[in-house]
Amino acid sequence: MAGNDSAVKVHIENVVKKFNTRKGEVVALNGANFDIHENEFVCVVGPSGCGKSTLLNIIGGLEEPTEGRVLVDGQEVTGPGPDRGIVFQQYALFPWLTVLENVKFGLKLQGKSDKEAEEIALKYIKLVELQDFVQSYPKELSGGMKQRVAIARAYAVNPKVLLMDEPFGALDAQTRTQLQSELLETWEKEQKTCFFITHDVEEAIILAQRVIIMYARPGRVKEIVDIDIPYPRTQETKMTPRFLELKNHIWSQVYQEYLSVRK
Amino acid sequence: MKEKKVPIWSKVPSWAWALISLALAIALWLAASGTWPAVFASPEKVLNAFIERAQSGLLWEHVWASVSRVLTGFGIAFVVSIPVAFLMAWYDPFRHVVEPWIQFIRNIPPLAYVFLIIAALGIGQTSKITVIFIAAFLVMVITIYQGVKGVDVTLIKAARVLGATQKDIFFKVTIPASTPFILVAARLGLSTSLTTLMASEIVGGDKGIGMMIQQASGYYQMDVVLLGIIMLGIIGICFEKIVRFLERRFTGWQETIQQ
Numbered sequence: 001m002a003g004n005d006s007a008v009k010v011h012i013e014n015v016v017k018k019f020n021t022r023k024g025e026v027v028a029l030n031g032a033n034f035d036i037h038e039n040e041f042v043c044v045v046g047p048s049g050c051g052k053s054t055l056l057n058i059i060g061g062l063e064e065p066t067e068g069r070v071l072v073d074g075q076e077v078t079g080p081g082p083d084r085g086i087v088f089q090q091y092a093l094f095p096w097l098t099v100l101e102n103v104k105f106g107l108k109l110q111g112k113s114d115k116e117a118e119e120i121a122l123k124y125i126k127l128v129e130l131q132d133f134v135q136s137y138p139k140e141l142s143g144g145m146k147q148r149v150a151i152a153r154a155y156a157v158n159p160k161v162l163l164m165d166e167p168f169g170a171l172d173a174q175t176r177t178q179l180q181s182e183l184l185e186t187w188e189k190e191q192k193t194c195f196f197i198t199h200d201v202e203e204a205i206i207l208a209q210r211v212i213i214m215y216a217r218p219g220r221v222k223e224i225v226d227i228d229i230p231y232p233r234t235q236e237t238k239m240t241p242r243f244l245e246l247k248n249h250i251w252s253q254v255y256q257e258y259l260s261v262r263k
Numbered sequence: 264m265k266e267k268k269v270p271i272w273s274k275v276p277s278w279a280w281a282l283i284s285l286a287l288a289i290a291l292w293l294a295a296s297g298t299w300p301a302v303f304a305s306p307e308k309v310l311n312a313f314i315e316r317a318q319s320g321l322l323w324e325h326v327w328a329s330v331s332r333v334l335t336g337f338g339i340a341f342v343v344s345i346p347v348a349f350l351m352a353w354y355d356p357f358r359h360v361v362e363p364w365i366q367f368i369r370n371i372p373p374l375a376y377v378f379l380i381i382a383a384l385g386i387g388q389t390s391k392i393t394v395i396f397i398a399a400f401l402v403m404v405i406t407i408y409q410g411v412k413g414v415d416v417t418l419i420k421a422a423r424v425l426g427a428t429q430k431d432i433f434f435k436v437t438i439p440a441s442t443p444f445i446l447v448a449a450r451l452g453l454s455t456s457l458t459t460l461m462a463s464e465i466v467g468g469d470k471g472i473g474m475m476i477q478q479a480s481g482y483y484q485m486d487v488v489l490l491g492i493i494m495l496g497i498i499g500i501c502f503e504k505i506v507r508f509l510e511r512r513f514t515g516w517q518e519t520i521q522q
Contacts, residue, residue, distance in 0.1 A: 062420055082426040092421035096439045096516045105435075106425030139518045157425060 009193045010036040010059060010161060014068035017054050028054045030218035031068070036161070041187060041194045043208035045201055045250065047258045051219025052197045056163050059195065060086045072161060082106060085154035089166040091146040093138040099125060099149050100134045106157035124152040127186060144175035151183070155190060164196045168203065177235060180206055184233065201251045205243060206233050211250055216257040225250055304486035309493070312486040326494060328470035329460055332388070333498075336395025336463075337456040341449060344400050348407035349437075358408075369401040373462040391463040391471075398459040403448040410444020411437060443514045450506040457499050472498075 017029040028051040036042050044052045057063040059070050061080040070077040072084065093102050100121055107117035125131055128148035138146055147167055154162060168176040180203060187194055198204050204211045205227055213222045229242055237243055275283075289306060296303040304312075316322035351358040373394050380397075384390035414437055422436045464473025472491045479487035 060424060062423065080420075080423040080426075082424070084424070086421070086424045088417055088421065090417050092415075092417040094418060094421075094436070094439070095518065096442070096514075105422070109426040109431060137516045139516060153425070 006038040008035045009038045011071040015065045016067035018066045027218035039191045043196045043204035044212045045204045046214030047216045050214040082157045083160045085159035087164040087167045089169045091150050103153045124156045128152045161193045213253045216261045308486040325475045329472040333456045336392045337399045340396045340399035344403040351408045352411035373398045373459045394463040395456045395459045399452040399456045402455045403452040406448035410441040414440040446510045453502040
């Protein structure tokens with residue numbers, strides 16, 4: 001697999017996260033260990049509460065691990081930074097800014113001139129095919145369009161790693177499939193390391209080179225599955241025997257965890 | 264096939280509704296002044312009182328005295344309430360100490376503490392502005408605090424991930440995200456200022472709409488009393504329109520339920 005041969009981009013070393021709540025200490029993550037390689041697309045699946053979002057926030061630098069550490073290009077993560085872009089499930093667009101201004105936001109913070117920021121922003125707005133909505137405000141856009149803007153905004157600052165926290169979770173099935181194909185196209189064009197969280201097993205298989213299955217509370221890596229289906233993958237890929245075999249396997253693993261949470 | 268019935272009144276333009284509403288109000292007024300002439304001066308008498316005092320310039324002196332008082336008290340309250348609200352939202356110790364004070368004083372009618380302030384500051388302009396300031400400040404600080412507290416955490420996270428510093432977050436996220444609340448606060452604060460104006464003008468002084476009403480009622484000039492009340496209403500509507508305009512101008516990006 002292309003991803004596995006290349007250099008380690010993100011190194012996750014024995015990451016433990018505990019929260020103090022009113023009911024006492026809750027262990028969200030109990031020793032996560034794995035690597036993400038350069039330009040690799042990795043998906044994480046697991047039941048709600050398995051700590052997958054916590055893990056993403058730790059890689060993104062928005063939360064600190066209680067124990068262990070995360071290295072990006074050999075550098076320990078100590079806080080958020082533009083080398084790790086995040087796409088949130090709730091889009092997180094600035095509602096008072098237009099599409100163009102939203103995508104320019106990070107570029108301006110990097111000290112780029114207005115002209116340069118605009119050029120780069122327009123390039124990525126075109127990439128997500130929203131060139132007709134450059135001057136629109138988020139409230140005028142559909143959910144799928146909003147998430148496209150968020151993806152363009154994340155790409156525009158040219159991060160090394162793209163972290164996506166169930167980005168298509170709030171979208172209808174059709175929009176979701178469309179955005180999945182678009183994301184794959186962009187990923188092949190832009191060559192970025194992607195860490196993608198989802199609870200949708202099909203989504204994980206169609207996108208990822210490797211799928212990480214998490215144990216339910218406390219979160220740990222249960223199994224890492226290589227997805228040996230060649231790209232480009234399309235909707236037809238979902239009908240192939242290999243896909244169904246992988247889906248069956250991953251789903252049954254995840255389902256066991258769902259059951260263990262319900263008990 | 265059932266045709267959807269459009270009610271006939273949906274075709275009446277809004278300016279026509281305004282006229283109808285005004286005409287009905289005047290009709291009610293006429294009826295009231297016909298029934299209780301000693302209490303309700305007729306529209307004609309009030310109009311005459313208006314013309315007389317407008318021409319002599321006395322009315323405008325009263326209006327200006329009140330409006331400048333309201334705007335000064337409100338203006339200071341606005342400027343002070345924003346940093347206080349931010350401090351409350353950011354520093355819990357500060358909020359724990361200050362919020363109970365605000366909640367306690369907020370429910371006391373200004374009329375109750377007006378004498379305390381006059382005893383401290385005299386009956387001049389300062390004490391009048393102070394009363395308005397206190398009332399407007401209390402209303403605004405609570406509203407702005409709730410707005411700052413309610414800023415979507417995901418937006419702050421998104422900004423941090425894109426490389427924003429604490430300063431960037433303050434100016435580029437918190438301030439614009441709380442603008443709608445700041446404007447709502449301004450609207451509430453202005454209307455409170457106007458309500459409190461009467462309390463502030465209750466004792467002493469020679470100019471102001473409140474004073475005009477009080478003096479006139481002393482002489483039983485009910486036309487002037489009514490004129491003062493109507494002037495206050497008009498000023499209130501003007502304030503409201505100005506803030507509504509600012510809201511449309513600055514917070515048009517907001518998602519609204521209707522539309």
